Amino acid sequence: xxxxxxxxxxxxxxxxxxxxxxxxxxxxxxxxxxxxxxxxxxxxxxxxxxxxxxxxxxxxxxxxxxxxxxxxxxxxxxxxxxxxxxxxxxxxxxxxxxxxxxxxxxxxxxxxxxxxxxxxxxxxxxxxxxxxxxxxxxxxxxxxxxxxxxxxxxxxxxxxxxxxxxxxxxxxxxxxxxxxxxxxxxxxxxxxxxxxxxxxxxxxxxxxxxxxxxxxxxxxxxxxxxxxxxxxxxxxxxxxxxxxxxxxxxxxxxxxxxxxxxxxxxxxxxxx
Numbered sequence: 011x012x013x014x015x016x017x018x019x020x021x022x023x024x025x026x027x028x029x030x031x032x033x034x035x036x037x038x039x040x041x042x043x044x045x046x047x048x049x050x051x052x053x054x055x056x057x058x059x060x061x062x063x064x065x066x067x068x069x070x071x072x073x074x075x076x077x078x079x080x081x082x083x084x085x086x087x088x089x090x091x092x093x094x095x096x097x098x099x100x101x102x103x104x105x106x107x108x109x110x111x112x113x114x115x116x117x118x119x120x121x122x123x124x125x126x127x128x129x130x131x132x133x134x135x136x137x138x139x140x141x142x143x144x145x146x147x148x149x150x151x152x153x154x155x156x157x158x159x160x161x162x163x164x165x166x167x168x169x170x171x172x173x174x175x176x177x178x179x180x181x182x183x184x185x186x187x188x189x190x191x192x193x194x195x196x197x198x199x200x201x202x203x204x205x206x207x208x209x210x211x212x213x214x215x216x217x218x219x220x221x222x223x224x225x226x227x228x229x230x231x232x233x234x235x236x237x238x239x240x241x242x243x244x245x246x247x248x249x250x251x252x253x254x255x256x257x258x259x260x261x262x263x264x265x266x267x268x269x270x271x272x273x274x275x276x277x278x279x280x281x282x
Contacts, residue, residue, distance in 0.1 A: 014152070018144050021116045021133040024067035028060045028098060028114060029137035032105075036138070040108040053099075053106045057081055060098035064116065068094050078119075080229045092120045093127070097229035101205030110138050115207040117232035126256075132233030134211040143211040143237055151214045151240035160243035160264040161216040166196045166274075169267060172209040174223035175202050181225045188278040189222065189248075196274060206260075210234025213262050214241035220263035220271050224248070231260060244268045248275050 035056040061081040068077065072094075076087030079096045087093055094116060099105060101112030114135045119127035134143040143158070145151035151158040163169060171193060176183045194200055201218070203209060206226055212218045214237035235245045235254065243264050247257040250272050254260045263271055 014144065014149070015131070015146060017118060017131050018133065018146065020068065020071040021118075021131065022135070022142055022144070024064050024071075025114045025116060025133060025135040025142070027067050028063040029135065031063065032056060032060055032099065032112075032114075032137050036105060036108075036110070036112075039105060053102060056105070057099045057102060060114070061096065064096050064098055064114070068096075068116075078229065080227065090121060092118050092130070095119055095129075095229050095232040097207060097227075100207040100230060101203075104204045109204070111203055111208065112136070112138075112205055113207045113211070115229060115233045117229075117236065119232065129232050129236045132236035134207045134233050134237065136208065143214065145214070145233075145237045145240040147236065147240070149240070151237045153215060158214045158237070158241040159216060160213060160238065160241045161219040161267065162264070163219050164266045166267070166270050167198060169197045169219035169271075170199045170201065170217075171197050171271070172201050172203065172212065172218040172221040174204070174206060174209075174226070176225070185224070185279070188281060189275055192274040192278040193222075193271065206230040207234045210245075210260075210262055211237050213243060214238045216241075220261075220267050222248070222259075222261045222271070222275065224259045226258065226260065228255060231255065235260075235262070238262045246272070248272075248279060250276070 058081045061079045074088040076093030077085040097115040100115050105112045116133045117129050118131040120130050130147040132145045209221045213221050238245050245262045247254045247259040
């Protein structure tokens with residue numbers, strides 16, 4: 011395996027500790043589909059238990075670090091030290107419906123004097139495929155011992171693009187529809203798989219050529235953004251700026267593909 015820091019080892023160990031329970035619970039939730047009660051409560055419990063396992067493992071390794079998780083929110087640590095940003099189950103709706111596409115996402119955020127932290131390590135782990143995507147700032151992005159590079163495709167007509175589609179109570183339907191209307195006719199395909207962390211990891215791995223989405227949380231994107239950047243790609247907001255997390259807009263792709271996609275997105279937003 012490619013050499014990585016002890017931090018990645020800590021993150022991978024934590025993910026692998028939480029994974030067996032998620033795999034077992036996923037098997038259970040598939041059975042619960044036939045019950046009248048439904049699996050929603052069961053899944054929220056699986057989510058919480060996975061986060062507790064991750065919290066305990068990460069705290070054991072770095073006791074004074076803070077922790078931001080989807081389920082438990084922020085748990086304070088030493089403000090001069092990094093903090094973990096964790097999604098124990100990205101793709102909860104998939105999990106809930108027995109769709110085998112979800113991941114654990116863990117990132118390290120270093121504090122900065124300006125108050126906006128910097129992501130320096132990231133891991134996206136798919137429990138069902140045992141794929142471990144990881145990246146460290148300045149050291150590249152990897153899948154196990156294979157170096158990841160964003161797609162080399164340059165033509166939109168050959169591009170497979172991922173996105174997230176707004177749904178009940180979540181997202182801006184009008185904005186998404188405008189962007190889709192501009193992007194869809196120009197590309198080879200658009201996919202909506204329902205796990206942002208994996209969408210970004212797959213851009214880093216060259217499986218997707220590009221990705222756009224808005225209305226996400228830091229734990230959805232922190233690790234995946236670093237993966238794309240360390241694989242040679244770009245992640246910006248819809249205006250091409252460097253504040254995707256602040257604006258809560260994400261446009262990820264290789265250099266040439268990003269500029270072409272950004273022009274389409276900008277056209278869509280200008281017509282708003």
